[in-house]
Amino acid sequence: MKAKVNQDDLDAYVDGQLDPWQRNAVEEWLGDHPADAARVMTDIHRRNQLRLALALPDPLRCDRREARRLERAIAPRWLGVGLPSAAIAATVAALWLALGPVGLREGAASTPPPAFVKSALAARDASDLRLAMLSQPEAPDVDAAEIRALTGLALPQMPARWTPRDVQVFPSLQGPGVEMILDTPEHGRLSLFIVRADGGDGAGTTYAGETGIAWITHDGVAHVLGARDDPAHLADTAERLLGSLPTN
Template identity: 45%
Template structure:
């Protein structure tokens, strides 16, 4: 028989004596013992003592001398000590590993994969708001598409169930249109202001009830600040990238809806 790849160690011999090896490993141990007579003699003695010990513990009639019983006790202590030392080595190794982990955690930071903090995806209606803003600018450049600056907030509310915020006194409405969107009718309002020049206010019912504070995003070369109050969502869209001023304007408009 060829020499086993996994070498035979004392733990294998102890497990052989304790009947804790599978058939394949027992064959490898027996092949090893056949080439090492001195180890085989010790194992045979241990096996005999083991069997005598089992008989003694089971209360069977004594079939051996007292010396054999003493040897059995010594063997039991020896085997127990070897197993105990083996367990202690494993426990010590585990303790060192845990201690190293605590040290690294305390001085080098947590040894874990940190959670990636990703920004929340923008609502789908922001896409419609940007498209409405671009379309409104396109209409403003066409002489055949007259602007409609007059609008009735109550009529819009009655027809679309959309409540429009109250605009600052210095904002000039140049066009108001009802546009289709993924969520149904929407309101697109073109406004001229001193701070933003061209500004669009978009409003739609997105089909969900929520409260979302004003949040700025950059999309398609424009800047939008969107928010939601209840079942109506809003978005301010401008060509300028002044997000700070746009956020302030969005917050001010949202306050008029409470």
């Protein structure tokens, strides 16, 4: 049974205030309501335009009421330079239905991203939410031996200048995975998700919004890196991490 979604839910979705499960419920609902999906996508686009215009590093700092005020102030100028609003809405709805709600788009990979990439994005979103909550303390201590004993997942050797911020075992459709959030000089805030994966060895890259994603699978285990960085740069790092895995 699909969840009921109201305007407050849509506003919170646009402002990035929902957890991964709530976002998924809203996206599922929007898939059945293309007119509402068009309005939401327009709101997101306008919010991002405002954030870029004001050079705000964090989209959550963009006050929605202020955005609406500025939108009303500049709307008369916009109406004279573009398509009619109905045509714009129809175009946005078509893009929504064509691209889907997940937010992934292909990078160097010739095939759609594997399912474990979606699990990695969900784990990253959950970790970001935890780090923003005072009631959820960070867990930066890493016991690689314990994690391997209980999950069967070996952690690569982290570079000396990488600082762990949070380490959690995260449930996914592929089984328990390990989600790590690290501060790095190369990529800034970096997420590393390790989980079991079906199929043979492989690698790929993609984007999820402004986040670059790179993954590499070896011996039935996937390593997924995410950061606001070029996916090709992340792919190089993923290969180096794979080379640092313990051999026994």
